[in-house]
Amino acid sequence: MSAEIVKKKLILSFSPELAELPITYHLVKDFDLVVNILRAQISPEKEGRLMLELEGEKGKLERGISYLQSNKIRVDSLEKELFHDKELCVNCGLCVGVCASRALVLDENDELKFIKEKCVMCGICVKVCPRRAFKIEL
Numbered sequence: 001m002s003a004e005i006v007k008k009k010l011i012l013s014f015s016p017e018l019a020e021l022p023i024t025y026h027l028v029k030d031f032d033l034v035v036n037i038l039r040a041q042i043s044p045e046k047e048g049r050l051m052l053e054l055e056g057e058k059g060k061l062e063r064g065i066s067y068l069q070s071n072k073i074r075v076d077s078l079e080k081e082l083f084h085d086k087e088l089c090v091n092c093g094l095c096v097g098v099c100a101s102r103a104l105v106l107d108e109n110d111e112l113k114f115i116k117e118k119c120v121m122c123g124i125c126v127k128v129c130p131r132r133a134f135k136i137e138l
């Protein structure tokens with residue numbers, strides 16, 4: 001079975017003294033990742049910021065991110081994520097009917113279950129929920 005290939009858009013933030021660290025070199029050589037730099041903002045006196053897209057085997061990509069973090073580089077995801085606040089949800093099921101991806105289902109206890117992997121971030125559930133239980137965040 002071949003390894004799962006994933007892509008992630010990230011923002012790396014690091015202190016000026018780390019500006020010399022050959023980040024992309026290590027990501028390519030040590031973790032076998034394809035690195036696509038989308039934007040770079042590095043000045044000698046200020047915090048450096050690098051927006052990039054990484055592509056590679058899931059495990060290697062995760063190890064690459066751990067490598068960055070172990071070097072005191074802050075890694076933020078640029079991907080949007082849907083958050084479901086269970087505290088606000090009253091399990092009315094309204095959102096289930098509008099989710100074409102079937103990422104929202106009522107389970108055997110009539111509780112809403114969010115299946116993250118199926119979500120395509122269309123945002124429709126955010127609009128229909130009367131309790132504002134969904135939030136899309138970066």
Ligand code: SF4
Pocket residue numbers: 088089090091092093094095096112128129130131132133134
């Ligand atoms: S519409 Fe809102 S309150 Fe109703 S089940 Fe969905 S998330 Fe919960």
Ligand code: SF4
Pocket residue numbers: 082098099100101102103104118119120121122123124125126
């Ligand atoms: S954002 Fe769209 S796909 Fe994701 S759970 Fe909500 S309705 Fe379903």
